[in-house]
Amino acid sequence: YNCAALGATQSTMNKLNTTHRRQLRQVLRVHWPHVITNENLYGSTASYPVTEFVQNQRWNTFGNILRGDKEIPAYQSMRRYYETRQRKRGKMPMMLPQLLHEDTKKFDQNLKTIADFEAIAETAQDIAEWNRRKDQLKQMTQAKMKEDNIKKNRKRFEARTRRRERFQEPDQDQPENIRGPRAQMVTRPTLILKLPKRKKQRACTNIRRR
Numbered sequence: 001y002n003c004a005a006l007g008a009t010q011s012t013m014n015k016l017n018t019t020h021r022r023q024l025r026q027v028l029r030v031h032w033p034h035v036i037t038n039e040n041l042y043g044s045t046a047s048y049p050v051t052e053f054v055q056n057q058r059w060n061t062f063g064n065i066l067r068g069d070k071e072i073p074a075y076q077s078m079r080r081y082y083e084t085r086q087r088k089r090g091k092m093p094m095m096l097p098q099l100l101h102e103d104t105k106k107f108d109q110n111l112k113t114i115a116d117f118e119a120i121a122e123t124a125q126d127i128a129e130w131n132r133r134k135d136q137l138k139q140m141t142q143a144k145m146k147e148d149n150i151k152k153n154r155k156r157f158e159a160r161t162r163r164r165e166r167f168q169e170p171d172q173d174q175p176e177n178i179r180g181p182r183a184q185m186v187t188r189p190t191l192i193l194k195l196p197k198r199k200k201q202r203a204c205t206n207i208r209r210r
Contacts, residue, residue: 003054004061007095016050038149052141055103059134062100066124082117106140107133 008016021038024045030036042048065074081097092098101111110116124130 004057005096006054006058007093007099008054009094013051013054020047020050049145051145052138055137055141056134058096058099059103059130059137063124063127063130066121067127079114079117082112082114085112103137106137 021041024041024047025031025036028036028041028044030041036044065072065078068075070076097111104111104116104120109120111120123133
């Protein structure tokens with residue numbers, strides 16, 4: 001609810017996507033050691049990532065505000081923000097205007113000044129052009145997610161390969177003492193120390209107190 005005004009960072013959205021996929025796997029009863037890819041998971045449940053849903057809702061609401069009456073509080077608030085916007089020192093926190101600016105940058109357009117706001121408001125009057133931009137933005141988001149998944153799988157494969165090379169089976173042609181780090185650990189002589197057993201103290205029960 002009210003996700004159109006959500007100003008969340010990319011890490012927060014990734015956590016939401018992870019939680020959503022975990023719930024979908026629970027619905028399909030897919031547990032370890034059975035695995036399923038993200039694409040097959042979304043296809044089997046006829047769903048899509050939370051990031052796409054939030055982005056679509058954000059642009060729907062943004063377009064409705066720009067095409068609506070200019071006297072409504074939402075339009076006046078957005079216009080007042082870009083009229084009185086001042087650059088401060090340091091990194092700005094992630095908010096809704098920053099997300100809209102990041103989205104508009106993909107179309108070679110900025111959203112920082114009142115002139116940029118008026119130009120986008122003029123573009124929003126054409127519903128067909130606005131919907132085309134939404135579809136194009138959705139395709140860009142899907143392509144980026146696929147690229148990130150490919151990079152993540154490649155890193156996992158490389159880490160798995162390095163781990164196998166590190167703990168590979170010893171070669172039978174080599175001597176026993178230089179077959180590998182695990183073989184060296186096994187063939188090292190062990191030092192066993194025999195500690196003397198502690199004598200149990202017998203309680204003197206025959207001593208009478210005077």
